Amino acid sequence: MSDSSTPAAAAHDAHGAHHTNYVKIWAILLGLLVVSVVGPMLGHPVLTMITAFGIAFVKAFLVIKYFMHLTVEKKYIGFLLLTMLAIMLVFVAGVAPDVMKHEGQRWTNNAAIDAVEKGLKEGGGHHGEHPAEAPRAEPH
Amino acid sequence: MSSTATETHGHGPGDGHAHDAHGHGHHEQNFFLKYFWSTDHKIIGFQYLFTGMFMALIGGFAVYAFRMQIAFPGMSVPGYGRVTATDYNALVTTHGSVMIFWVAMPVLIAALGNYLIPLMIGADDMVFPRLNRLSYQLFLLSVIILICSFFVDGGAFGGAWTSYPPLSAKPEYNLTPLGAPLWLTAVAIEFAAFLLGGINFVTTLMNSRAPGMKMFDVPIVVWMIIIASILFMASVGPLVAGAVMLLFDQTVGTGFFDPKKGGDPVLWQHLFWFFGHPEVYVVLLPAMGIVAEIITTFSRKKLFAYKTVIYTAVGTGALSFFVWAHHQFIAGIDPRMANIFSVTTLLISIPVAEMMFVYIATLFGGSIRLTTPMLWALAFIGEFLLGGVTGIFLGASGADIYFHDTYFVLAHFHYTFFPIAFIGAFAATTYWFPKMFGRFMNETWGKVHFWGTIIPFNFIFIPLFLLGARGDHRRIYDYTHFPDLMKPGMQDLRILATLSLVVLLAFQIVFLVNYFYSAFRGAKAGANPWQANTLEWQAPSPPPHGNFPDGLPNVYRGPYEFSHPDRQEDYWPQNSAS
Amino acid sequence: MSSFPRPIATTRSVTGISTGKLAVWWLIASEIVIFGGVLGSYVMHRIGHPEWASQAEHTNTWAGAFNTFVLLTSSLMAVLAHQAAEHKDGKKAAKFLYFTILGGLVFLVVKSFEWTNEIHHGFTLTSHTFWSFYYTAAGIHGLHVIIGLIIMAVIAQDAKKGIDLQRVEAVGLYWHFVDIVWIFLFPLLYIAK
Numbered sequence: 026m027s028d029s030s031t032p033a034a035a036a037h038d039a040h041g042a043h044h045t046n047y048v049k050i051w052a053i054l055l056g057l058l059v060v061s062v063v064g065p066m067l068g069h070p071v072l073t074m075i076t077a078f079g080i081a082f083v084k085a086f087l088v089i090k091y092f093m094h095l096t097v098e099k100k101y102i103g104f105l106l107l108t109m110l111a112i113m114l115v116f117v118a119g120v121a122p123d124v125m126k127h128e129g130q131r132w133t134n135n136a137a138i139d140a141v142e143k144g145l146k147e148g149g150g151h152h153g154e155h156p157a158e159a160p161r162a163e164p165h
Numbered sequence: 166m167s168s169t170a171t172e173t174h175g176h177g178p179g180d181g182h183a184h185d186a187h188g189h190g191h192h193e194q195n196f197f198l199k200y201f202w203s204t205d206h207k208i209i210g211f212q213y214l215f216t217g218m219f220m221a222l223i224g225g226f227a228v229y230a231f232r233m234q235i236a237f238p239g240m241s242v243p244g245y246g247r248v249t250a251t252d253y254n255a256l257v258t259t260h261g262s263v264m265i266f267w268v269a270m271p272v273l274i275a276a277l278g279n280y281l282i283p284l285m286i287g288a289d290d291m292v293f294p295r296l297n298r299l300s301y302q303l304f305l306l307s308v309i310i311l312i313c314s315f316f317v318d319g320g321a322f323g324g325a326w327t328s329y330p331p332l333s334a335k336p337e338y339n340l341t342p343l344g345a346p347l348w349l350t351a352v353a354i355e356f357a358a359f360l361l362g363g364i365n366f367v368t369t370l371m372n373s374r375a376p377g378m379k380m381f382d383v384p385i386v387v388w389m390i391i392i393a394s395i396l397f398m399a400s401v402g403p404l405v406a407g408a409v410m411l412l413f414d415q416t417v418g419t420g421f422f423d424p425k426k427g428g429d430p431v432l433w434q435h436l437f438w439f440f441g442h443p444e445v446y447v448v449l450l451p452a453m454g455i456v457a458e459i460i461t462t463f464s465r466k467k468l469f470a471y472k473t474v475i476y477t478a479v480g481t482g483a484l485s486f487f488v489w490a491h492h493q494f495i496a497g498i499d500p501r502m503a504n505i506f507s508v509t510t511l512l513i514s515i516p517v518a519e520m521m522f523v524y525i526a527t528l529f530g531g532s533i534r535l536t537t538p539m540l541w542a543l544a545f546i547g548e549f550l551l552g553g554v555t556g557i558f559l560g561a562s563g564a565d566i567y568f569h570d571t572y573f574v575l576a577h578f579h580y581t582f583f584p585i586a587f588i589g590a591f592a593a594t595t596y597w598f599p600k601m602f603g604r605f606m607n608e609t610w611g612k613v614h615f616w617g618t619i620i621p622f623n624f625i626f627i628p629l630f631l632l633g634a635r636g637d638h639r640r641i642y643d644y645t646h647f648p649d650l651m652k653p654g655m656q657d658l659r660i661l662a663t664l665s666l667v668v669l670l671a672f673q674i675v676f677l678v679n680y681f682y683s684a685f686r687g688a689k690a691g692a693n694p695w696q697a698n699t700l701e702w703q704a705p706s707p708p709p710h711g712n713f714p715d716g717l718p719n720v721y722r723g724p725y726e727f728s729h730p731d732r733q734e735d736y737w738p739q740n741s742a743s
Numbered sequence: 744m745s746s747f748p749r750p751i752a753t754t755r756s757v758t759g760i761s762t763g764k765l766a767v768w769w770l771i772a773s774e775i776v777i778f779g780g781v782l783g784s785y786v787m788h789r790i791g792h793p794e795w796a797s798q799a800e801h802t803n804t805w806a807g808a809f810n811t812f813v814l815l816t817s818s819l820m821a822v823l824a825h826q827a828a829e830h831k832d833g834k835k836a837a838k839f840l841y842f843t844i845l846g847g848l849v850f851l852v853v854k855s856f857e858w859t860n861e862i863h864h865g866f867t868l869t870s871h872t873f874w875s876f877y878y879t880a881a882g883i884h885g886l887h888v889i890i891g892l893i894i895m896a897v898i899a900q901d902a903k904k905g906i907d908l909q910r911v912e913a914v915g916l917y918w919h920f921v922d923i924v925w926i927f928l929f930p931l932l933y934i935a936k
Contacts, residue, residue, distance in 0.1 A: 047826070051819040055812060062808045065934050077930035084815075085923045092822040093919045099760060102768050109772045112399055113779030115486055117787065120435040122499045125787040129499035136424035137791065144794020204747075283752060290750035292762050360773055368766045373752040398769070402776025406784060409879060419868055419875040421784075427792055427872035432784060717751060 050091045057084050204294035205710055210280030211601075212301050214594075216308060217272040223312075224263035225670055231256040231642070236656075236663035238643040251340060253642035254323030259315075261326035262348070265448070266355050267308060269586035273451040274397075275304070275359070277593055278366050278390040280601070284701035285384050287375025287718040287740065289711045293365050300365065303358035307351045314347035322348035325640065327437055330422035330430045334414040346415050353408045356401050363394035375700070375740070377720035381472065382739065384699045384724040388475055389454030393447045396482045400443035407436030434493050442489040443482070445581070450478055452545065452589030453520060459542040459596050460524055462697045464531025465735050467725035469523045477523075481516040488513055494565045503562040510560035514553060521546060532728070532735070536695075537611035541592035544619050545584045552580030555630070570640075573633030576626045583622060591618070594680070599694045603706040604687030610679045617672030624665035628658040696736045699724045703738050763913040771920045774887075778924050781883060782931065785876040789935065798873040800936045801866055806857040807933035810850050811925060817846025818922045821915040824902075828911035833902045836911045840899035843918060847892045854885060877932055884928060887921050 057080050064076025089095045095103055127134040127141070200208060226244075233240075234248035241247050248256065279297065283290050291297050315321045322344040324333040333349075336342035370383070370391050410421040411433065420426020422433045461468050468474065487509040494503050524546055533539070555577040558564050568574060591614075598606050629637075637650055644650045644659065693702040700720070704712050718740035726737040753762055760768075789795060824839030858878070861867075868878045895918070898910045 047819055047822050051815060054815045058808065058811055058815065061930065061934070062804065065936075073934065077934040081926050081930050084926045088818060088919050088923055088926070092818055093916055098768075099758065102760075105768065105772050106775065109399060109775040110779070112486055112776060113783055116403055116435075116439055116779065117783045119439070119487075119490060119502065120432065120783070121787050122502055123435065123497075124429050124432045124784075125791040126499075127791060130501055132497060132499065134424070134429070137427070137429070140427055141792055141794050144792070144797065147794075147797070288750070288752035288755070290752050292750075292753045293766065294750060294753075295747065364766050364769045364773070367769055368762055369752060371758050372760070372762050372765060373755045374757050398773040399776055402773065402778075403780030403783070405777050406780030406883075409781075409883065410784070410875075413868065413875065413879065417869055419879075420872045421875060421879075427788070427795070429788070432787075436780065436784070711750075 045091055047091065050087055054084055054087055057087075202298070204290070204298045206279045206283050206291045206294065206297060207601075207708065209297050209301050210276045210278075213271040213279060213304065214276035216305065217268050217276060217590075220263050220267040220271075220308065224260050224268055225673070227256045227260040227263070229666065229670060231260070232663040232666050234642060235644065236660045238645055248642065250642050251320070251323060254325075254640070255315075255321040255341070255344070257640060258323050258325050258348070259321055262352070263311070264582070264586060265326065265444070266352060267311070269448045269582070269590075270355075270359060271304065272590045273448055273455075273586070273593070274390055274393060275301075275362055277386070277451065277455070277597075278362070278394070281597070281701060282366060282369055282387055282390065283373070284600075284704055284708060284712055285387050285699050286370060286373060286378060287700045287713070287720060288369065288373040289713070289717060291365050292369045292373055296361055297365055300358045300362040303354055303361070307355040307358065310347055310354065311351035314344045314351065317343040317347065319344055327441070328411070328433075329437075330411060330414060330433050334411060334422055336415070346412055349408055349412050349415070353405065353412075356405055356408075359394075359397060360401065363398050366394050367391055375718050375720045378739075381475075382720055382723050384454075385457040385468065385471070385474060386451065386454030389450040389457075389478060392478050392482055393450040396443050396450070396485065397447045400440045400447075400486065402440075403436045404440035407433055431493075431496060431498065434496055435490070438489040438492045439486075441492065443485040445578075445585075446481055446485045448585050449517075449581070450482070452585040453478070455589050455593045455596070456524060456542045456545050457527075458697075458699070459538045459592055460527055460531075461725045461727065462596075462695050463534045463536060463539040463542075464528050465534075465727045466527055466531040467723075467727055469526035471723070471725065474520055474523050477516045477520050481513065481520075484509065484513045484516065488560075491560055491562070491565070494562045495569050500562075507560060507562045511557065514557060514560075517553060521550060536595075537606070537608055537615060538592050538596035540612065540615050541588050541595060544615070545588045545592060548580060548588065548619075548622070549584040552577055552582075552584065555580060568633065570638055571633040572629045572637040572639060575639055576629040576633055579626050579629070583626075587618070591615075591676070596695070597701075598680075598683070599690035600701055600704075600706050600708075602684045602687065603690055604683055604685075605690050605694070606683045606687060607679050610675055614672055614675040614679065617675060618669055621665040621669035621672070625662045625669065628662045632658050632662075693738075696734075698726055698736050698738050700739055703740050761909050761913075763910055764916065767913045767916045771916065774920065774924075778883070781880050782927065785880055785931065788872070788876065789931075792873075795871075795873040796936055798866070798871050799932075801861070801864070802877065802933045802936075803857050803860070804933045806853055807929050810853050811929045813846050813850045813853065814922045814925050817843045817850070818919050820846060821918045825912045825915045828902065828908040831905075831908065833905040833908055836908060837899040837903035840895050840902065840911065840914075843915075844892050844895050844899070847888050847895075850888060851885065854881070880928060881932065884921070884924055887924070891918055891921055 061076050061080040061084075064080075065073040067073075095106075122129060127137040201212075203209065230242050230245040230248055231253050233242040233245075234253060239247070279291070282288075319341040322328075322333075322339065322341050324339050324341075324345065328349070332338050333345055336345065339345050370387060374380075374383070410419070413419040414421050414423065414428075420428045422428045422430045424430070457468055457474065488506060490498055490502055490506040491510045494506075555573070559568055559574060559577055595606055595611055598604070632655060635650075635652070635655065637644070637655070638647075641647070641650075644656065690706055692704065692706050694706075695702070700718055701708075703718060705714065719742075720739045721742065722737065722739055724739055726739075728735045729737055756762060758765065789799075820839045820842040824836045824843065827833075827835035827839060861874075866874050868875055891914070895914050898907070898914050901907045902911055
């Protein structure tokens with residue numbers, strides 16, 4: 026399909042007329058990368074969230090818009106991808122109460138609670154080169 | 166089986182821009198190339214169909230063996246031998262996995278989708294024929310791996326098709342150190358094959374429709390197969406992730422699902438069922454699509470509410486993402502989640518019921534022709550309804566506390582799955598047989614096969630509902646160990662179900678003989694023996710390579726213009742210019 | 744590749760989107776759910792197990808950051824390849840695709856050094872569930888990188904001869920997706936300490 030007479034190739038030529046400066050976008054992405062590395066080094070949890078994770082979303086948006094040209098693509102493509110993301114949110118929402126939390130209405134996950142406690146207690150002294158061990162929960 | 170290797174050029178009025186698409190040397194291909202290396206969608210469809218039929222024999226043999234063990238515990242099963250407890254687990258696992266992944270999906274989606282979609286949208290093939298071939302080859306690889314798992318040390322995996330850890334993760338529990346990872350690998354490869362196939366199907370439908378065919382002129386079965394493919398694509402991801410994690414747990418000792426190592430076995434259940442529930446709709450929708458095609462043709466009426474059926478199917482698919490944990494009501498999930506999932510589960514019965522009502526309304530007032538395919542389509546409606554309503558009991562989490570893991574669940578899902586996988590498949594194969602082979606199947610033997618299947622089917626599963634309600638647990642290989650479950654009459658019901666199964670299996674021989682005999686020696690059929698409207702019936706029977714030797718069709722109307730008042734004929738093909 | 748007789752079906756485009764590109768969008772859609780499953784499972788475990796921080800602090804943030812830089816740059820190369828293909832310059836498109844591939848290879852080399860180092864220190868796939876997730880998630884991502892490199896190489900070969908230039912954009916889309924997955928993997932595995 027290498028001739029321009031197909032409707033597909035014609036659509037191609039039409040939006041190839043954007044003159045996005047891709048190098049400029051790349052430079053912005055690199056700047057954001059620097060911020061996302063430096064930010065967490067400052068140690069504030071909220072700042073870390075915003076710089077590390079918030080910026081990840083911004084970077085992704087830039088790649089999606091300028092490199093993948095999703096914003097000039099047919100609208101349903103964007104809806105399709107958003108739907109898939111929404112499905113992932115449904116998955117996490119439905120599973121987190123069982124897997125992320127370690128207790129709920131009339132149940133507790135003793136193995137996990139013990140592992141967390143033990144790990145947090147030990148976590149203070151282990152830095153550097155020894156391979157850290159997996160915290161083991163005592164079987165009840 | 167007939168696609169010739171000489172390519173015919175399908176250049177019709179509709180395709181101005183495809184100037185050199187078929188410019189290549191013509192040559193007769195040898196037998197191997199023509200039937201095993203083909204990229205023709207019809208041949209690939211047959212490959213999936215026959216592989217699926219073969220796997221049905223395996224799944225059927227497995228159920229025969231383990232049901233005989235239940236009915237006559239400890240006795241040697243003719244054709245198998247003694248069924249030990251380990252054998253039993255492997256047999257039930259094999260039966261379940263094979264029937265869902267290697268029979269229902271390949272026959273209903275891959276075989277029918279491949280065969281029908283290009284024909285029904287007026288195209289000459291799928292958009293990616295080589296990817297199509299690769300998809301089948303991956304699928305075949307998964308079949309080979311699964312069958313290998315039967316012969317390795319320790320034997321086939323016996324952890325049930327749901328494969329819950331820690332049973333599935335630890336070889337010291339499942340006793341199948343090779344069988345378990347082989348099974349999991351086969352499933353994962355099968356998923357990859359269907360993902361690739363799904364992309365092919367969806368792209369073909371979106372881009373390659375005949376000129377004049379708007380999305381709402383597309384036959385329902387094509388819509389359904391596409392919606393099913395999208396549903397599969399959207400739901401299988403977490404399970405692919407889970408399969409990789411479980412494979413690592415099995416083979417290298419990671420602890421994704423091991424609480425002692427910071428993992429969680431309930432996570433596997435969620436990963437599995439998040440896919441597992443939409444999966445049942447993945448197989449249901451094509452079956453419903455098949456029924457729609459058949460009932461419109463054989464009641465000479467348009468579908469009562471075409472757009473509603475499509476919207477409902479999409480709605481069912483969407484809702485199916487919100488019900489999965491009803492499989493886990495007593496697994497220890499948070500009860501507040503159980504409340505939510507109960508409500509959504511009860512809600513999902515509504516759109517499916519609504520589709521059934523549309524079908525019944527389509528039949529009402531129609532000029533009914535009770536051919537064999539029509540019998541199968543009607544049986545689907547009746548039997549599936551029974552399955553559906555029994556699901557309501559199970560969807561209520563309180564009732565499920567009692568019913569979970571009993572034969573009540575099993576009978577429920579067989580009253581849904583059997584109609585989907587077998588009634589749907591028989592409906593499709595008998596309906597499209599004349600197109601595929603240019604010959605008719607024998608009607609009389611078709612009806613013998615029909616009654617010989619439907620009647621025993623009910624005698625298998627109604628006893629199982631009763632047994633389940635009386636407390637029969639699933640996955641028990643010898644009920645004589647449980648005095649509470651050996652109350653008077655219970656073992657008799659088990660024997661009744663098993664003997665009915667044997668009768669049902671025996672009648673499948675009628676189908677196989679009819680199918681293969683008629684393929685070579687059946688009465689000849691023309692292009693449109695059922696006088697239907699959809700485009701596949703406007704191509705020769707069987708269609709040659711390229712499908713439409715007189716040129717790819719243009720479309721002027723919808724697919725169900727039957728009994729139109731202005732017409733003499735009671736049907737109006739989609740591509741008829743007048 | 745051009746000796747295969749393409750069906751008319753492949754050349755049609757009722758939606759107006761080229762067939763190959765449409766297929767890649769669907770592929771990306773299905774991959775979102777796969778990576779979503781892996782990452783969602785990881786996130787839930789990581790949040791539920793704050794004590795994993797003592798393991799997580801041993802990931803090499805500089806290697807991760809450098810690799811992010813490498814992938815972002817290779818994405819730039821991929822979109823420049825697309826721009827060249829749009830101007831029907833097959834040779835230039837191929838050149839940029841080769842740079843993209845180079846970026847992918849650098850990524851893999853850095854990763855192999857990184858992992859070798861971590862394994863020497865005893866942080867293996869089985870030493871702790873944090874590392875199980877780490878290697879699995881990055882490993883599945885790495886597999887996608889490798890597959891992408893192979894496909895890009897094939898397409899670059901054809902593009903150099905001016906054949907099937909529309910595929911440059913399609914493979915670029917796949918590559919940008921792989922890049923975006925890494926954009927999220929980086930903070931999840933390297934920053935969340």
